Amino acid sequence: MIEKLKRFSTPIRIRNYFNGWMGISFLVCLAVAFPLMIIFGHLFKTGDASWQHITGNLLPAYTINTLILMGGVAVLVTLIGVSTAWLVSMYKFPGRRVFQWLLVLPIAIPAYILGFTWVGMLDYTSPAYVYLRNNFGFETGQFLFFNILSMPGAIVILSLSFYPYVYLLARTWFMQQSASILEAGYSLGHKPLSVFFRIALPLSRPALVAGVSLALMEVLNDYGLVSYFGVDTFTTGIFSAWFAFGSPVSAIKLSGYLMIFVLILLMAERLHRGDRRYDSVGSQFRPLRQKKLNRLNGFLAMFTVMIPVLLGFILPVAMLIYWSIQTSHLAFDHRFFSLLKNSFLLASLAAVLVIAISVLIGFTVRTFPSRMARFMTRFATIGYAIPGAIIAVGLLVPFIWIDNQLARFTGGTGGIIITGTWFTLVFAYAVRFMAVGYNSIESVMAKTSISLDEASRSLGMSNRNTLFKILIPVIHPGILAGALLVFIDVLKELPLTLILRPFNFDTLAIRAFEFASDERVPEAAPASLVIIIVGLMAVLLLRKTLKKQGYVHHP
């Protein structure tokens, strides 16, 4: 007698698609992609009078400024990133080992902090300017040397902030090139510079494109620095449309334009990358051996790699420490600790949410692999490319609408029930930083043999028990790392927090930015230092992963 066991069976055709895991994951992905869909939905709506004004008078300037900024940063980060990566990968010179890690550090300083620190270091009352003026009668107007509050100033600061993306990817790439490729170049009679331009640079193009596009996405995301420096870009335009013109429609339409721009950038990078992977190492791999430079060239090389480290990290951090000590009697009051509490709590909540969703989606894709499931994850992780301001606008508009409906229903006056709450903020962080968490979860899951899950299943465990009893305990180091990365990103985040924060609610980043905007730069230092110190943990983590696997996932 053959028995049919209907009780434990599911219809086979739908098993991989219509199950609880796929269902919940799908809903979560939908929620994460929701603000972006709102923006798209508004793209073709008619604008109001402010929109007329913005398109007529401001949009051209926004566009041109944004393009100049991107162009300038692209050139400068390539120059700094590739040249330093080449030097530390190819040559032995004094301090090479230290510098190859120091070169990453500027990534720990948010651009707006680097920006106002430099302004504070160069303005009329800065210690350096005072010293030069008093002792040597050196006068160059309001700022030492040149007017930093300008487009070129913004380009330099953004580049100092974001060149590590290019540096990291280019360096990883150079390290993975077999020495024989470059030796082939030398043996065919090329000089080092010629090998650099004709072999190394073309070879490293995929890494370069990836690094530069990461840097450019950060540029588009930046609000703090460009607004501080008075450069009107798309992102500042979104802010002024909303807050100065009071026109949410204009803000959302501007966001839509910017998002299309970002998506084109993203697709161009994807297309260019194709199926290439940056971590492929052939079987005949022979690592590069650095060439020893003579004394003069060694010092030149050291000097070259020292410049970005000095300007992008050491000087500003030293300055911030100096200011922190100076203002310590003012800074570390009870308000500072409430800032600390707010920031850490928000960042922790966001990290927990992002990691919970990432584990859920990661496990679903692992257990029910299909093209649809993979597409779903792409959808859920697109936020990392989308500027925070766009995400904020895309969330705020529908939430305000919901609040108004709720208010009408309860008879109140346009209340703030969900808008301007922690919920909104954490939700927005989850959208923006989902990729950061998901990539770490995905990479650690990929390294965990699927046979562990299958063994658990064959021993009678359900999928849920398999996830909680086997997979999560096994991958928990990766979970912690991912959570830490999200935590740090949230702590640094500015534009999204500025738009969505609850009334009278401050974080470390906001306090630093506001002090700086009020021309009280020294008082911004303690909060900035906390952000940088926490950010340095990310760099340490990165270093560990880099050492272990030889490549980066998300810096």
Added chain:
Amino acid sequence: MSIILSAKNLTKTYPGNKYRSLINFNLSVEKGQITALLGESGCGKTTALRIIAGFESSEKGEVIINNRVMANERLFTEPNNRGVGIVFQDYALFPHKTVWKNIVFGLNKLPKNEQQSVAERVLSLTGLKGYENRYPHQLSGGQKQRVALARALAPNPGVLLMDEPFSNIDSMKKNQIREEIREILKAAGTTVVFVTHDTKDVLAIADRVAVMKEGVLMQEGTPKEIFNHPANEYIAHFFGKTNIFKGDVVEKGKVESEIGVFNLSKSKDLGKSISISVRPNSFLVHTTAQTGTVPVKVKKRIFMGEYTELICNTKSGFESENDLLVHLSPDFHFPGDRLWLEVDEKNAWLMDNSESLV
């Protein structure tokens, strides 16, 4: 004997693949038997195993375990409800659990005291007493394998599946470990299906073997049957070195082959075109010409340890790649010597080319 596992007409195409990985696969396994699925990588043997376990679905066919339909065209039973145990190629021991915790993991539906007694029984069966509190990373490869086996055996599965069980074992220890595993499996009375690409595994521990190629099951039988009577040239070659030559049945019991004429009475039941397989150690060697023998000249002599391999030219200008291999022990023949080989009908195996799958 009762059938514990049967697979009927299993067919599987992986998404995105042009070719079917498994085509109308049929297998019946009797209680207590050890069955090997043998084939090269990509032959579909692992796919068959995974469909039986419930890690893949098949688009056609049926899996029946212990008289229960586990999967067919419409229904699919999740792996945790199939009562199938698995030993993975990488053992898949839970790295965060001790040996003991690994073993009781599948026993959570039993009361505590029963868990205890079952776990102790499999521990002593697999010779792992004293290792209860070790973590997987503190074990040797062979010990890991025995833990994986103990863990899979503990819930007393209807069928135990093993994926390439010996591929991660040092070749020095393979023989000993094969013997140990067979003893454990037989002592537990478990029904086993294992996948392998190594005929030595099959000959050492399998009761029955199914040979697969390109998704198709080509031949099924006891290892001895298949070794001695391979269904086609592919299988004949798979089970070690052999000499294969094509021939035509010219009249009843007489075969005209590439290297000579043989009297082979078995040929009368076959079609006109046949292949003859003779294992290198199955020739009768003569040093003088006799009727029904093939004259050859020794070309090369290779000392192989337990025997000596002679590579012999045939007079008829047999292609060099088809030189005859003769294994002798002991032997006194050297390059240049002339020999006359007789094919002993008992030890020759005839294959009908018209039925051959390759």
